[in-house]
Amino acid sequence: MFDHRVTVFVGPYGSGKTELSLNVVQFLAPQYHQIAIVDLDIVKPYFRAREFRTKLIHRDIRVILPQGELQHADMPSVSAEVFTVFHNPDLKVIMDVGGDDAGAVALGQYKAQFEKIDHEVLFVINTRRPFSQTADHLIEMKERIEWRSRLPITALVANTNLGAETTKETILEGYAVAQEVSKRTGLPIAFVAIDRRLHQDVKHIIKEPLFLVDRQMLPPWERNIEE
């Protein structure tokens, strides 16, 4: 997992790209001297990676975002700092891209840069999301994202979940759909993302690597309790 210098998460709207990006970057941080998360989400107004900035900076993770006041602006601003991603060969990068083809369009401008660097583009699948329940829907979205982002997708991530209500069955059912997408597109499943609390339940059933997720994107009533 994650053996390319740059990992880009794309996928349908709400499929869990930001939650994954936050988890992955924190998981990898201890292993890398220089690591950054790039928030390229131009479509979603709340719950973006940028809201976790302080926490990430504390762990020596560079956070590349629209700067200053624009951080909370109602506009699709993208930082010029993104270009450093391409020019610094020692920087490990996780990129969180906005949902659907509408969000993926923000990648299009970097086509030439991506061609020159070692990267992977992971398509995140949550089959418990609207317009994402069948392989047909997912394959259509995959093609639309590739067309708008001008980047070929290189692998799939099975990330089916119902938030706090995820069960073993939810995961396995989504895993099956991801396998079908994999078979029909020829793309491998890079890993299956699961809630850490369900690890014991599924670890013997799934053959692909597992990535354990701790939910971070919580609403304010779950967020503040421990503080």
Place this chain on the structure above:
Amino acid sequence: MAIVFERPKSLTNVTTHYCPGCTHGIIHRLIAEVMDELDIAGKTIGIAPVGCSVFAYNYFNCDMVQAAHGRAPAVATGLKRALPDQVIFSYQGDGDLASIGTAEIVHAAHRGENITVIFVNNAIYGMTGGQMAPTSLLEQKTTTSPYGRQEAQTGKPIRMSEMLATLDSTALISRVSVHNAANVLKAKKMIKQAFIAQQKGLGFSMVEVLSTCPTNWGLSPIEALKWLEGNMIPYYPLKDFKVPEEVK
């Protein structure tokens, strides 16, 4: 002036509240005659504006909806989308359509809504007592342009038909008048073509009808007709800006 024929079935048997000599009444009658001739009263929903014609819902013998000032084209959009097989028309004054409701008319036209708009331009706000409209002529005295409309402060009168005709989505745009019998006949013909355009699904149709307001112009009915002919028509030329072949 207009000869009294038999009352069209599409008009109710109610005496209108319009001032004597006001041409709103003639325009109502033309619409009703067209509804009779096309036999569409049972499938027509009309929209009354805010303006002197606000009570139009009492006069047309079909389902009617009263709309907020200027919003008739949006209301028509909602009705037409819900009832695509019915005939939807709005009846709007120049304050209603050319001032407060410019956004609604421009965008109904821009979307090519399949509705018919009858735009009654009398160069004044009739209902509220004769204030200046965007269509009032230069030097025209109104209660809010007591020295006559001055270009320096208020620009020049707006020509809605010309403006809307520039939108590619409009199907039929024409300006007619009702100041004499020959023009009344032409106006009726164009109103009919506008309704037919809608029935054929051709898209947005608007007939601008130049109309009088003897009361607020301070003229007798006859003088008002002459004033319309001598002052309004030179600035607002009678013209078919767009008429689709299918309705001719």
Place this chain on the structure above:
Amino acid sequence: MAEKILMKGNEALAEAAVAAGCRYFFGYPITPQNEVPEYMSKRLPELKGTFVQAESEVAAINMVYGAASAGVRCMTSSSSPGISLKQEGISYMVGSQLPCVVVNMMRGGPGLGTIQPSQGDYFQATKGGGHGDYKLLVLAPSSIQEMVNLTMEAFDLAEKYRNPVMILGDGMLGQMMEPVIIEPKEPALYDKSWATTGTEGKRKPNVVNSLFIQAEECEKHNINLQEKFLQMEQNEVRYETLYEDAEYFLVGYGTTARIMRTVVNMARAQGLSVGLIRPITLFPFPHVAFDRVASHAKGFLVVEMSAGQMVEDVRLAVNGRQPVAFHGRTGGMAPEPKHILAELIKLMGEVK
């Protein structure tokens, strides 16, 4: 769609409207409710319904006025600045007795404010909002599933009373994701003989109208409307009370109530006698919830994402029987559990 799926509040609300039989949506983009029109633009064409992106919120509500005149289930949605623009149309709909559902995913104001969540439009929603003497039925969900259920019911209530119903959410409810079940339901059948659908030569013309030029007539019309609002007060009050036997109550709706549930648990873990009163209908306001605890309650703490709006209704409901304290955050900030708890403890100290 009877299985649980993970949905954003805005998407779930849109799908719930569809499940309730709404096939006509008119809206204009504004954050944080854009997912509603976006979802509808995808979903309604699949069902041969109509989505129109209007030129403004003014136009959108008037398109709703037109569609509602035709007797169909229709909806518009927006966020605070756009809701201000809809007020004229909403007033006309009440005056013309037209049903529809209006959604407000509130954001911080005044003016352009912020895109972050707020509850600053409570007065506007519950006290009329536009011109004239009128009320909307205002429903305030506090979870996505509840938003789904209330949205579906809103269409029935709108038709039952021939009055607009407002779903008053906020950006947080619109944007957060929770698992939901949405079960399509046959719309209840209400009389639509008033609709302007064309007489087809079979009946007298119908007129949709809010003009009653004679004062006597207009007063009669107003008395009829007030009678409806009274019926809403008699039949539609909804609220939730946690720990009705408690001595102190937190009071809040929507997102704020979600935060306060956490505080109730924190307080009870410390042995404090604390409950929660959560109005679900904001109009009609649940006065009865306060009457029921009047004999034993010692105080109330109202928390809002505003400078203090619902607190006025709580004070009217409590009617001087107990002290009513207030804690609010504005401008898009959410109240934090620890601050609410501190305010609560302060109130307890003052009472004793």
